[in-house]
Every structure is written in C-alpha cells, then in structure tokens.
Amino acid sequence: MTTTPDSVVRAYIAEHSSQFFADLKEWLRIPSISGQPERHPDVRRSAEWLAAKLRETGFPTVEVWETAGLPAVFAEWPSGDPNAPTVVVYGHHDVQPVDPVELWESDPFEPVERGERLVGRGAADDKGQVFFHTLGVRAHLAVTGRTAPAVNLKLIVEGEEESGSPHFADLLRRHKDRLACDVVVVSDTGMWSKDTPTTTTAMRGLTDCQIDFYGPENDIHSGSFGGAVPNPATELCRVLAQLHDEHGRVTIPGFYDDVVELTERERELIARLPFDEKAWLANAKSRAPWGEAGFSTLERVWARPTAEVNGVWGGYTGPGHKTIIPAEAHAKVSFRLVADQDPAKIQELFTAWLSDRVPDGIEYRVEFFGPGVRPCLTPLDHPALQALTRALERAFEKEILYTREGGSGPEADLQDILEAPVVFLGMSLPDDGWHAPNEKVEMPLLLKGAEAAAYLWQDLAESLRK
Amino acid sequence: MTTTPDSVVRAYIAEHSSQFFADLKEWLRIPSISGQPERHPDVRRSAEWLAAKLRETGFPTVEVWETAGLPAVFAEWPSGDPNAPTVVVYGHHDVQPVDPVELWESDPFEPVERGERLVGRGAADDKGQVFFHTLGVRAHLAVTGRTAPAVNLKLIVEGEEESGSPHFADLLRRHKDRLACDVVVVSDTGMWSKDTPTTTTAMRGLTDCQIDFYGPENDIHSGSFGGAVPNPATELCRVLAQLHDEHGRVTIPGFYDDVVELTERERELIARLPFDEKAWLANAKSRAPWGEAGFSTLERVWARPTAEVNGVWGGYTGPGHKTIIPAEAHAKVSFRLVADQDPAKIQELFTAWLSDRVPDGIEYRVEFFGPGVRPCLTPLDHPALQALTRALERAFEKEILYTREGGSGPEADLQDILEAPVVFLGMSLPDDGWHAPNEKVEMPLLLKGAEAAAYLWQDLAESLRK
Structure with a gap:
C-alpha cells in the first residue's frame, strides 16, 4: 500500500x-x-x-x-x-x-x-x-x-x-x-x-401487515350472547399475545432460522460503547427496558428481530360503556428483521402461524403492506x-x-x-x-x-x- | 287449598x-x-x-x-x-x-x-x-x-x-x-x-370498566426502539388474552367462588328445552359456538359468568401503515355475573388480578362504570x-x-x-x-x-x- x-x-x-x-x-x-x-x-x-x-x-x-x-x-x-x-x-x-x-x-x-x-x-x-x-x-x-x-x-x-x-x-x-x-x-x-x-x-429490515378478525355480523348484546360465541376482540388479543414467549422471543416457528447471530467479537465491541441506558430510555420516552432475554438494549434494537403491535382497534371505543360483543377487531403488526431474514419468508411464516391460531367462528384476513424491506x-x-x-x-x-x-x-x-x-x-x-x-x-x-x-x-x- | x-x-x-x-x-x-x-x-x-x-x-x-x-x-x-x-x-x-x-x-x-x-x-x-x-x-x-x-x-x-x-x-x-x-x-x-x-x-348481573395502558410518552419509532421497550398495545393484548384459560374459564382467582352452580335438576330441565343451536347462532349472527367447557350454549348464556372485551383501541388505526410503538392502549371490559357473585367483589378481584399482570414500564388505570348490577x-x-x-x-x-x-x-x-x-x-x-x-x-x-x-x-x- x-x-x-x-x-x-x-x-x-x-x-x-x-x-x-x-x-x-x-x-x-x-x-x-x-x-x-x-x-x-x-x-x-x-x-x-x-x-x-x-x-x-x-x-x-x-x-x-x-x-x-x-x-x-x-x-x-x-x-x-x-x-x-x-x-x-x-x-x-x-x-x-x-x-x-x-x-x-x-x-x-x-x-x-x-x-x-x-x-x-x-x-x-x-x-x-x-x-x-x-x-x-x-x-x-x-x-x-x-x-x-x-x-x-x-x-x-x-x-x-x-x-x-x-x-x-x-x-x-x-x-x-x-x-x-x-x-x-x-x-x-x-x-x-x-x-x-x-x-x-x-x-434492520421490515415487513408489516393488517389483520382483520370478523365475529358476529354486527355488534351483538353481551348479555344475550356473551359467553357462548367467540368475541373477535378477545380472540385477536389472544393471538397477538402469543407473538412473544415469556422470554420476549417471537414464537413464530422458523422466525429466527435465518438470523445471523451476533459474534462474540461484535457483542464485545457493542458492550464497549459508552451506552447510558437511562439517557436512552429518556430518549425513548419510556419507563423501563423490555425485550428478548439474553440481549442488551443495544443488541435488541440493532441485531434482533421484533414483532410489534403498531395499532389495534375494534368494538366500542367511545366515552362510557356499551356492553357488546364486537363484530370486528383489527390490528396492524410490524416485524423488524435482521440479516438474513427474508421479508417474503417471514410473511409466509406469520400467515401460517396466524391461520393455526384463529378459532372456529372467526373469519380473518391478513394483508401485508407490500413486499417489505430486506x-x-x-x-x-x-x-x-x-x-x-x-x-x-x-x-x-x-x-x-x-x-x-x-x-x-x-x-x-x-x-x-x-x-x-x-x-x-x-x-x-x-x-x-x-x-x-x-x-x-x-x-x-x-x-x-x-x-x-x-x-x-x-x-x-x-x-x-x- | x-x-x-x-x-x-x-x-x-x-x-x-x-x-x-x-x-x-x-x-x-x-x-x-x-x-x-x-x-x-x-x-x-x-x-x-x-x-x-x-x-x-x-x-x-x-x-x-x-x-x-x-x-x-x-x-x-x-x-x-x-x-x-x-x-x-x-x-x-x-x-x-x-x-x-x-x-x-x-x-x-x-x-x-x-x-x-x-x-x-x-x-x-x-x-x-x-x-x-x-x-x-x-x-x-x-x-x-x-x-x-x-x-x-x-x-x-x-x-x-x-x-x-x-x-x-x-x-x-x-x-x-x-x-x-x-x-x-x-x-x-x-x-x-x-x-x-x-x-x-x-x-345475570354486570360490571364493566375501562382499562388504560400507558407506555412511551408519545408514539415512538418502531425501528429506533422496537424490541427494547414495552409496547402498551402488545401488553394490553397479553393481559386481555389471560382473561380466559384454554377451557374458556375466566382465570381471575376467586371469580367463581360465589357462583351458585346449576343443580342436576336445573341442567336436566334446561336440556329438555327444544333448543335449536343453528337457529340460535343465526340469531347471534355468529359462526360457531364458543365458551366455557362442560356447559351447553344455554347454560353458558344463562348460568355462567363471563368476561368480554367490548372494545379495544390504541396506536395507529388509520389506512395504510405506521410503524410505531403506541403511547397508549385501551380496552373496555365487561363481566356478566350470576348469583351470588357481587359486582363490588368482582371489581376488587379484577383490579388485583390486573395489577399483578401489568409489566414494568407500563402505567395503567382501571375505572369501573358505576357499582354494576347484581x-x-x-x-x-x-x-x-x-x-x-x-x-x-x-x-x-x-x-x-x-x-x-x-x-x-x-x-x-x-x-x-x-x-x-x-x-x-x-x-x-x-x-x-x-x-x-x-x-x-x-x-x-x-x-x-x-x-x-x-x-x-x-x-x-x-x-x-x-
């Protein structure tokens, strides 16, 4: 040289x-x-x-x-x-x-x-x-x-x-x-x-989607019918709650298969950054860290894939109360991906995972917003x-x-x-x-x-x- | 006489x-x-x-x-x-x-x-x-x-x-x-x-409430922060998903303690009613029965208490997508009660159950709509x-x-x-x-x-x- x-x-x-x-x-x-x-x-x-x-x-x-x-x-x-x-x-x-x-x-x-x-x-x-x-x-x-x-x-x-x-x-x-x-x-x-x-x-890459759950044709009375038909809002929550296990890991089978794991050298170098978690949390306007067990905050944000509920809605959301079983419930869910996860494959895995979890009596649809970002x-x-x-x-x-x-x-x-x-x-x-x-x-x-x-x-x- | x-x-x-x-x-x-x-x-x-x-x-x-x-x-x-x-x-x-x-x-x-x-x-x-x-x-x-x-x-x-x-x-x-x-x-x-x-x-009686979960101070970027702070929408879903066990039973400890169980005679008389489940489902505008294992549809509606999500909302719910971690998520939850459940006691039990399940980093509030109906x-x-x-x-x-x-x-x-x-x-x-x-x-x-x-x-x- x-x-x-x-x-x-x-x-x-x-x-x-x-x-x-x-x-x-x-x-x-x-x-x-x-x-x-x-x-x-x-x-x-x-x-x-x-x-x-x-x-x-x-x-x-x-x-x-x-x-x-x-x-x-x-x-x-x-x-x-x-x-x-x-x-x-x-x-x-x-x-x-x-x-x-x-x-x-x-x-x-x-x-x-x-x-x-x-x-x-x-x-x-x-x-x-x-x-x-x-x-x-x-x-x-x-x-x-x-x-x-x-x-x-x-x-x-x-x-x-x-x-x-x-x-x-x-x-x-x-x-x-x-x-x-x-x-x-x-x-x-x-x-x-x-x-x-x-x-x-x-x-990180990204793929995200909207999930629609359909129960009764219209909102029905929770007194007349409650406890005897599936509630799409409850069922959607039940599915979304399964996205992570108790260790904060995404439960979709195969989700981590293509993840390039951090090397020991990379983890060591990340650990050497003068990271101030308190300041980071303040910047995140959040009250506590959370995430996949076994990884630091920086590793979680930089090198681990995620599943996030970006939005959820269904049933009565106005002031006061209305004791109904909602006709519909919806969620927007995004996945941040890390190398070498392929957004197309993650879409397939999630779609299959979801279809396994939708109970009888709920019709559903999942639609991804485009092909995602690698x-x-x-x-x-x-x-x-x-x-x-x-x-x-x-x-x-x-x-x-x-x-x-x-x-x-x-x-x-x-x-x-x-x-x-x-x-x-x-x-x-x-x-x-x-x-x-x-x-x-x-x-x-x-x-x-x-x-x-x-x-x-x-x-x-x-x-x-x- | x-x-x-x-x-x-x-x-x-x-x-x-x-x-x-x-x-x-x-x-x-x-x-x-x-x-x-x-x-x-x-x-x-x-x-x-x-x-x-x-x-x-x-x-x-x-x-x-x-x-x-x-x-x-x-x-x-x-x-x-x-x-x-x-x-x-x-x-x-x-x-x-x-x-x-x-x-x-x-x-x-x-x-x-x-x-x-x-x-x-x-x-x-x-x-x-x-x-x-x-x-x-x-x-x-x-x-x-x-x-x-x-x-x-x-x-x-x-x-x-x-x-x-x-x-x-x-x-x-x-x-x-x-x-x-x-x-x-x-x-x-x-x-x-x-x-x-x-x-x-x-x-049946009734008590219902609104639950508010607060995460970040405002919606934050799911790329910058996703995977490392708790998401109030995900956490709320996780809590609501725990309302029932896999047998459709409400999991709140003590929830069933005061329930007057159906007698054998009552169950026999209910079973003698000419009940047409298909017609009932059509009336409920629903696709399938669901509910507490071990009970018929009529028993579920008439003699079993329930927990229902009447509404849920949080984060981005408009057209298209927005990859955020929402600042807030909310739900309206109602409980139908049967004799001798006391709405005041159910409110207490639920409040305690909820407080045990809210993770670090999420602030929450639960507010009941009045004393309920016995x-x-x-x-x-x-x-x-x-x-x-x-x-x-x-x-x-x-x-x-x-x-x-x-x-x-x-x-x-x-x-x-x-x-x-x-x-x-x-x-x-x-x-x-x-x-x-x-x-x-x-x-x-x-x-x-x-x-x-x-x-x-x-x-x-x-x-x-x-």
Missing part, C-alpha cells in the same frame, strides 16, 4: 475548508423540500447546482436523472485502471420541511456558523455529508498526484429520500448497469459521538468494511467502533438491486437535529468525512483490487 | 276479553315514548290513563308517583287479611321509539288485530303484559267471590324503563316502605314459545316460584319449564332494594319484535297471563301465608 503522509491530506483539506463551507452554504440556501410541491422547483435547482459543482470538482460525467418524481444526480469518474474496483456513493439532496419554523433560531435556509457548528436545514441530512465527498476526492487526487481517483468513483444523489424514496428502486433498476459496483458507500448516517467515532454495519449487514471481516475502518481510524486517530441502525432505509435497495455490500461513511451526531428545528452539523466532522474518503479510495483501490 | 274450577276462571276471562282488548288498544294509542322529549306529555297521559283504569278495576289506592324524570303508577289493594302475603307486580308503561317507521305495516300507535295477534308499539313490551293484571285480579275476585284479593296486591309501573330506568332505584328507595312485599312478580319478560311455556328464574336468581324450590309454576301449569295445562335471562335489568333493583325474591310472569314470545317495527303480542297469551295471575294470587295467599 502506497502511504501518503496523513498530515498532507489534512493540510490540503484545511487549506480548502473555507471554500468548501462557502460552497456548502450556497447549496443549503436552496430550500429543496421534496415533501412540499411548491418547493419542487427548488429541488430541481438543487440537483442542477450539485451537478454543476460535481463537474467543477472534476467528474467527467455528470447527469441529472429524471424519475417519475424529482430528479437525482449521477456522477462518474473512472479511474482508468481496468483492475480498479468500483464504488457507488449514496446520498440525497432533498431536505425535510422546516415546520415548526418559529422554533428555528435563524432562517433554516440562511446557514449560519455558531462556533464549530453550521446551522441550517440539510446541514447534516444530507447535503453536508454528500458535499464532503467533493473535498474528499480532490484531497485524494492532490495527495496521490493522480488525475483520476484510484477507484472508479460513482455518485448517486437522490431527490426524494425525505419523501420515502418512492421512485428510487425503479431508478436503480433502470440504471443498474451504469451503477454496477463492488461496494456502496452510504453517507447519510451518523456516528455514536464526537469522542466515539463509529460506523454502521447493519440496518435487512442489510456487512460483516466485520468484509474487506470493504475493514478498509472503511482503517480510513476512519486514520482520520480520527482513534479506534473505530461499530453501530447498527434499528430502522430500515433505501440502503436495502442499494444492496439488493446493485448486488453489492453497503458500508456507511456517516459524520452526523445524534444531536444534529435531523427533521427538527435548528438542524446543525459539526464542521470539523465534515472535514473528517472528507479526510476519511480520501484515505478510503486509496485503500479500496488496493484491498478490493481485482 | 280452595280449588276454584279452572273452567270458571277461563269463562270469566273469555267473557271479558273483548272489553279487555278494547281498553288495551286505547292505551296503546298513547305514544308514551320515554326516549323522545316531545313525547313526554304522552308518557304522563299514559300514566294518568293507567291510574284511571286501575281505579276502575277496583284498586282502592292508585297514585301517580313523580320522579326526577317521568312518572310511575302505584296501586295497592290490601287483602284485609293480616296474615296474607304481599305481592308487588312490576311493569312499565313507556314504550320504545318507532323508527324506522317506514318498516311498520300499520301505524305503530293505531293497534290492529291480525288473526290472534295484536300489532302496535307496546303491545308486548310492556303495556299488554301490565294490563293483563287488571283482568287477572278481577277474574281472581270473581271466581273466589272475594271483594279484595287474597294477597295484598301492589303494582309499580314505571315510565322510564325504555330509557334505562335512570330514576327507578331512587323511586324504590324513597317508597321502600309502601312497596314492602314478600315477592315481586315481574311481567316484562317472555317465554320460550307458544308450545313450550316457561318462566324465567334468573338474570345478578338475581330464584331457586326452583322457592315457594313463590313453585306457586308460579303451579299457576302457569293450570293456565297452560302443560308442564312448565324454566329459562333465564343472559342480560341484566331493573329487576335486580327490585330484588335488592325491596329485599324480596323476584319471579317472572311473562307472556311475550321471542318473535314479538320488542324494540322493532311491527311489535305484536299473541292475544291468547295475554289471556293466559290473566288466568295465571288469577290462580297465582290464590295460590300465594296460601303458600306464602304468614
């Missing part, structure tokens, strides 16, 4: 940081809110602004890709080396709405610096994180003396992430050939804390994750630990459609205020992101070399 | 039946709907009409008793014999609304005869059944040659039964002394069928019930079987406040259309009611003689 003294990279980045933040502020002034139709021209303007800036950065190919909704930006910079690996960087250029705007201490679209913080909508989510890649690749070129990156570098920056990425999977499928790659680097996440730099190794996981020993870890350790001069995400995101589409592992180069902090008033980003962390990217392209060029 | 040839009673009743039905029709023309404020003057007119008719019948004391709502009618006819027992007859003179009026084949308040049926609002529920007592007591006097009944006969006919008897308990308490009695005869019920005359021996039961060997059985057997010239009521009614107040056993002399049939369009009564059955009353006063005078 050719080693460039890291101090040279840092010096390059420091030298260009003023211009970097000046440019970023310009971009942040474009209110590219995908969720508000009157802002859609701004989302287009944001795409054009980014495209121009990427051309200026040196990307020989930059295209604005239309979708059925708002445009994405694609950029490509081939290395020229036929054996170089290909990287796709993912981010998004649309932002969240700013309501309640009265809680902002400054204009959301007039970014201001406060100490080391840059405050403005999109500073952390996600323009700041997309934009550090422009500085990163230039630092990489400058310090290696190259005219093209050591990897084939591609960027895909979508414009509808804050609206649920409704056309993103379609876009990926249409442009699958041009997005072909060996690894996806997602820059739309965060790290544990300023003092504990981390990268994310997994996101979980993703990049194992600690994956060469791309190891390269990312090395790059981060050089940038932070510190050991890097690992987190996971409990939620689900478009990253699963990247993994599935592009058939490539996903790693996460994210520089946001938990208190950055994503989706909230006074969103901010720590400016030194964006520079660390650029620095880590500079190291990463060089490292991947060798560690993933064909 | 002085026997009056039954044929003489029948002849008296037959002779006076034309006038009886002419008078009843006059009363039925008064639209005494307690549930409609614009009909309240008619309810008062109905009370006055009945009071006048009772005076005409011969009752020396007839009073219209005011309540905080609509008036009741009280009448009293002392026997003159210091050792005679005292009977209170209960009924009501208000009627249900007539909507949907377009489904009536004739004017609800212009009673018409169709064959043996008299059609009109209140024909069965309850004017027809109150009114046969005027004919019954006169037949009793005529055939015994007495000038006063053999029992001290009192009538209390309320005017708000169809509005839930909101002031009836208060009325009973205020007039407890004047209503003092040895037995209450309720004429506001029915029998199995024309071919299977029956009397009711019990009504069950009532008159055992088969009670002298008053035996006298009633004999009276009915003479009237129908047939063995009398026994039913119970699954619901709860103001009869419990009569039993509790007047501290007297309650028996049921009811002549309505299941297809009489109570509360429905085209309500009717079978005229021959009203005459049988009068006949049975005539026998009953004579019989009770001896069997309950002090």
